[in-house]
Amino acid sequence: AQTVTQSQPEMSVQEAETVTLSCTYDTSESDYYLFWYKQPPSRQMILVIRQEAYKQQNATENRFSVNFQKAAKSFSLKISDSQLGDAAMYFCAYRSAWGKGGGADGLTFGKGTHLIIQP
Amino acid sequence: NAGVTQTPKFRVLKTGQSMTLLCAQDMNHEYMYWYRQDPGMGLRLIHYSVGEGTTAKGEVPDGYNVSRLKKQNFLLGLESAAPSQTSVYFCASRGLRAEQYFGPGTRLTVT
Numbered sequence: 001a002q003t004v005t006q007s008q009p010e011m012s013v014q015e016a017e018t019v020t021l022s023c024t025y026d027t028s029e030s031d032y033y034l035f036w037y038k039q040p041p042s043r044q045m046i047l048v049i050r051q052e053a054y055k056q057q058n059a060t061e062n063r064f065s066v067n068f069q070k071a072a073k074s075f076s077l078k079i080s081d082s083q084l085g086d087a088a089m090y091f092c093a094y095r096s097a098w099g100k101g102g103g104a105d106g107l108t109f110g111k112g113t114h115l116i117i118q119p
Numbered sequence: 120n121a122g123v124t125q126t127p128k129f130r131v132l133k134t135g136q137s138m139t140l141l142c143a144q145d146m147n148h149e150y151m152y153w154y155r156q157d158p159g160m161g162l163r164l165i166h167y168s169v170g171e172g173t174t175a176k177g178e179v180p181d182g183y184n185v186s187r188l189k190k191q192n193f194l195l196g197l198e199s200a201a202p203s204q205t206s207v208y209f210c211a212s213r214g215l216r217a218e219q220y221f222g223p224g225t226r227l228t229v230t
Contacts, residue, residue, distance in 0.1 A: 004161070033217045045162075045209060045221035052217075091161050095217060106152045106177055107219060109161025 002027045004094050006110035013082050014118045020067075021077045021113045023092030031097035034068065034075045035107065040088040048090070051075065053097070079115075087117045121145055125210050125222035132200045132229045140195040140225050142210030148220075150213035151193040152177075153185060155206040156224075162209060168193055200229045 003026045013019035025034070036048040051059045051068050058066050063080045079086055093107040126141045144151065149170050154162035154177075164177030168187040182204060184196045197204060207226050211219040 035218065037221075043207065043224050045211075045224075047218050047220070050216065050218050093161070097217075106154070106164035106167050107162070109163070111159060111161050 002029075002032075002094050002096065002108050004092050004108050004110040006090075006092055006113050008113045009111075010114040010116065012116040012118060013079075015082055015084060017082055018078060018080045019082055019115065021079075021090050021092075021115065023075045023077070023110060025073050025075065025092070025094050025108075027073065027094065027096070029096055029098075033095045033097065034066075035093040035095070036064070036066070036075075036077045037091045037093060037109075038086075038088045039091065039112070045091075049077065082117050084117050084119060087115060089114050123210055123212055123220050123222040125208075125225050127225060128223065129226050130228070132197075132227065134201060134229060136200050137196070137198050138200065138227075139197075140208055140210075140227075142193045142195070142222055143191055144193075144210075144212040144220070145191065146212060146214070146220065147190070148212035148214060149190070151187065152211045152213070152219065153183070153193065153195045154209045154211065155179065156209060157206050165195065165208075200227075202229045205229045 005024045032053045034051045038046045049061045067076045089112045091112045092110040123144045152167040153165040156162045166185040168174045171190045174185045186194045210222040
């Protein structure tokens with residue numbers, strides 16, 4: 001079974017600075033998707049960024065970018081110019097492209113990183 | 120366009136009671152999912168559905184049943200609630216680019 005590990009339970013960064021959240025995963029598959037979700041205190045799960053394993057180019061969404069290292073099975077999230085509204089739990093998630101569900105598999109989540117923004 | 124909605128938002132049950140959580144999506148998605156989130160944990164998959172009339176077990180299905188009678192609705196049932204089922208429950212549907220859209224969650228407490 002796939003596993004997702006987020007080794008940083010909590011991170012703190014000054015407003016306007018850059019922070020990187022780590023994520024590693026374990027899989028024997030070659031085709032899969034990776035995601036970062038944000039969960040603010042409202043508990044709503046918000047998609048931040050998405051990466052397809054077959055694409056070598058790292059995904060970017062405005063101030064959010066990833067460093068996807070397929071061989072190392074690493075998928076870190078970089079937040080540039082941190083803002084107070086970025087404070088939240090961040091979850092890394094994996095989904096097999098095919099898996100036993102024939103492509104319908106749910107997401108496998110890490111335990112999350114609590115990001116604190118210092119004003 | 121409401122996306123994914125969940126009913127109710129909060130519920131308190133006594134051990135042994137039953138209840139049904141309702142999830143509705145208006146995005147015409149085929150795939151829908153139920154997850155639970157416990158303190159200090161990421162979400163874990165309970166059951167999922169690949170279309171109307173179909174359901175399948177996820178990682179933690181014991182104690183739950185589901186039904187997908189209509190494409191837009193996915194119901195999660197607890198027949199005999201236990202304290203171990205105290206959790207926050209999330210429903211999600213899957214878009215065309217493999218991303219999942221989540222509802223706002225239901226906080227369930229079983230005493």
